[in-house]
Amino acid sequence: MLSQIGKSASKKAMRVDLEIYYEAMENLYHPEDNPEGTFPMNIAENHLCWDQLRERIQQVTRDNDIPEWVASYTDPAGAPSFREATAGFLGKFLFHCPVDPKTIAFSGGATSVIEMTSFLIAEPGETAVIPAPSYPVYTGDIGTLPGVKRYDLQLPGDFSKSEYDFDLELLDRTKIEIEQARSTFRMLILTSPDNPTGRIYRESDLRKIAEWCMDNEVHLIVNEIYGLSQLDITHPDLKSEYEQPTQFVSFGKIMEEFKSPFLHFWYSFSKDFGVSGFRIGLLHSHNMDLIQAYRNAGLGHSISNYTQWVMQEVLNDHTFLSSYFNDFQKLLTEAYLAFTRGLKKLEIQYNPSRGSLFVWMDLSEFLEKSEDGEEKLWLEIYQQSGILLTPTHGFGHSQKGWYRAVITSIHPSEMKVALGRLGKFVQKRRNT
Numbered sequence: 160m161l162s163q164i165g166k167s168a169s170k171k172a173m174r175v176d177l178e179i180y181y182e183a184m185e186n187l188y189h190p191e192d193n194p195e196g197t198f199p200m201n202i203a204e205n206h207l208c209w210d211q212l213r214e215r216i217q218q219v220t221r222d223n224d225i226p227e228w229v230a231s232y233t234d235p236a237g238a239p240s241f242r243e244a245t246a247g248f249l250g251k252f253l254f255h256c257p258v259d260p261k262t263i264a265f266s267g268g269a270t271s272v273i274e275m276t277s278f279l280i281a282e283p284g285e286t287a288v289i290p291a292p293s294y295p296v297y298t299g300d301i302g303t304l305p306g307v308k309r310y311d312l313q314l315p316g317d318f319s320k321s322e323y324d325f326d327l328e329l330l331d332r333t334k335i336e337i338e339q340a341r342s343t344f345r346m347l348i349l350t351s352p353d354n355p356t357g358r359i360y361r362e363s364d365l366r367k368i369a370e371w372c373m374d375n376e377v378h379l380i381v382n383e384i385y386g387l388s389q390l391d392i393t394h395p396d397l398k399s400e401y402e403q404p405t406q407f408v409s410f411g412k413i414m415e416e417f418k419s420p421f422l423h424f425w426y427s428f429s430k431d432f433g434v435s436g437f438r439i440g441l442l443h444s445h446n447m448d449l450i451q452a453y454r455n456a457g458l459g460h461s462i463s464n465y466t467q468w469v470m471q472e473v474l475n476d477h478t479f480l481s482s483y484f485n486d487f488q489k490l491l492t493e494a495y496l497a498f499t500r501g502l503k504k505l506e507i508q509y510n511p512s513r514g515s516l517f518v519w520m521d522l523s524e525f526l527e528k529s530e531d532g533e534e535k536l537w538l539e540i541y542q543q544s545g546i547l548l549t550p551t552h553g554f555g556h557s558q559k560g561w562y563r564a565v566i567t568s569i570h571p572s573e574m575k576v577a578l579g580r581l582g583k584f585v586q587k588r589r590n591t
Contacts, residue, residue, distance in 0.1 A: 164304065173299060175552050176201050183547045188573060197545040198569050198577040203354065203516050205388070205433035205567040207490040208483060212432060215479055219472040229464040236454040237265035237441075238464060244471035245441065249426070251477060252484065253386050254411035264442045264453040265467075266460035269384055269427035270300050272440035275460060276423065278305035279452045280346065280378050286310050286337045287346035288330075290323070292519075292561070294354045295553025301346075308342060311555030318356065318510040318519065318561070321392075321401055325364045327371050334375065347372055350382040351410070352389065355519045355554065355563035357512025362408035369413060373421050380423045381410035387431040387484055389514035391492045400511040407513065411443060420446035428470065430516060431487070433567075437466055491516075494566040494574065501578035505585050516567040523560025525588050533559060543587075544580040 161169060172178075180199055188196035228238065236242070242260040250258040266272050281287065283306030289297055291311040301307040312333060316324055334344045347368070351360045360368075365381070372379035386409060392401050414422045424443040429435040439462055444450060473479070498518050502509050508521040522540075526532045533551040541547045549563035569577060 168303060171299070171303075174296060176547070176550050179541065179547060183541070183545075188545065188569075188576065190576075195545070197541075197547060198573060198580075199547045200565045200568050200577070201547045201549040201563075202568060203430065203565055204435055205430055205516055206570070207433065207494065207567050208487045209433050211483055211486065212434070212473070215473055215476070215483075216469055219469055223472065225465070226468060229468050231464070233464055233467075234454065235458045235461050236450065237263065237462070238467050238471075241265070241467040241471045244474040247477075248474040248480065249411060249443070252480060253383065253409045253426075254415065255409070256412050256415050258411065258415075258443070261447075262443055262445055262450065264444075264450050264457065265462050266440055266442075266453075266457050267462055268435075268438040269382075269425065269429060269440040270296070271438075271460045272425055272427065272442050273297065273300040273382075274304055275453060275457060276380065276425070276442055276449075277301040277307050277346070279449060279456065281305060281307045282343075282345070284308065285343045285345040287348055288312050288333055288337075288344060289348045289555065290314050290325075292355055292554035292556035293348075293350060295555075297348065298553060307346070309555070310337060313557055318508070318521070318558075321358055321511040321513045322405060323353075323358050323360050323364065325360065325368060327367060330368070330371055330375075334377075344375070344377055346378045346380060348380050348382065349410075350384070352383075352385045352407075352512070352514030354385065354515055355517045355549070355561075356510045357390075357515040357517055357519065358510070359405075359407050359513045361405050362413070363405075365408070365410055365413055369417060369419070369422055373417070373419050376421060378421050378423060380425060382425040383409060383411070384425065384427045384430050385515040386426065387487075388491060388516055389488060390495055390512060391488055392513065394492055394496070396496055397492070401513075404513070414443070414445060418445045420444075420449070423449070431484075437470065438462060439466065439470060490571070491567065494571055497571065497574045498564065498566045498578065501574075501581070505582055507585070516565050518564045518566055519561055520564065521561055523558075525585075526560045536560075537562065540581075540584060544577075544584045546577055546581055546584075 183197040183199040186197045242263045246258040246260040266275055286308045287301050288310045298309045337344045411424050427440040510519040525536055537550045
């Protein structure tokens with residue numbers, strides 16, 4: 160009754176933790192009404208500054224008439240005024256250089272952007288290389304419809320650094336291995352700050368990687384969906400974690416210099432702005448054939464004009480955005496400090512982060528030596544503490560026992576309770 164893609168999709172869950180997540184959401188912790196409730200910390204949502212952004216959005220809709228163009232069809236790549244507002248936002252707050260609105264195309268959320276880009280630049284059966292550990296759902300985004308294979312590139316080193324060390328020889332060897340398997344190394348996908356580690360890529364490494372990709376005609380895509388979710392590493396309680404840190408430099412700035420058809424940039428408003436439900440993702444590229452293809456193929460992936468109008472008014476208010484991101488960084492840093500202080504007390508190792516919404520922590524001491532040991536531990540933590548972490552399935556790394564906690568998904572006042580429960584679980588396991 161279904162196509163081969165349909166049959167495959169019907170049998171493969173988008174995420175292995177969704178069913179338990181929905182269960183947890185029906186039993187949320189409340190200090191008075193439900194003190195035994197759960198703490199879902201597995202889905203990458205940012206709730207830290209929603210009240211502030213909601214107030215600004217309500218002001219937009221209250222004080223402004225809806226423009227005529229909102230009720231009509233517009234450019235599938237995005238309304239011209241929305242593209243201009245987004246270019247101004249990216250240029251000031253992330254790239255720190257001018258951005259041509261014509262190099263931007265929108266679709267409904269990060270998933271759509273990843274999927275659209277993949278089937279427009281790669282053939283089914285070609286390969287996308289992604290340094291591990293990395294976002295599990297990349298596999299479905301690039302594979303379900305585009306038919307692109309995922310190759311998890313194992314980078315050497317431990318999880319004690321906040322910046323990646325990248326050796327170009329890895330890319331040379333990987334290219335040979337992929338070609339020997341009768342595929343083509345078509346895409347290299349980097350995420351900076353990374354999901355789940357929170358690491359960043361140095362500007363010097365990004366430039367070297369970009370040059371390698373251009374020389375080898377490999378499409379390099381840098382996903383900066385957490386580009387403004389950066390920690391304040393000058394905070395007195397954080398300084399000691401970062402030895403001679405380099406400054407975060409957006410790949411958009413490097414792209415502006417090269418203007419290569421092989422260099423691309425992904426972004427979404429879901430994480431930095433905490434509006435996952437708005438479904439706004441974008442591709443930025445100087446490859447105008449790709450932008451035109453995105454426009455021609457993307458009508459079914461378009462964002463509602465009303466959403467575009469509301470967000471363009473927010474994006475054009477740079478005074479508000481400066482205040483918003485200043486407050487967001489403070490709250491994100493406080494959440495990170497609260498969680499990592501708890502881990503230090505429990506003597507649990509974690510990867511020092513430069514940004515993102517996560518803490519990537521090592522719970523390997525509690526693993527049973529079995530094939531399903533990681534999933535079993537994940538379920539035990541949830542069942543005994545009510546804390547739902549992201550399961551290890553799909554991150555693609557070789558080291559066992561590392562789990563992701565989303566530190567922006569619960570209220571800061573709840574963090575202490577959640578850490579107390581985690582502490583009880585840890586002490587119980589250590590005493591048995």
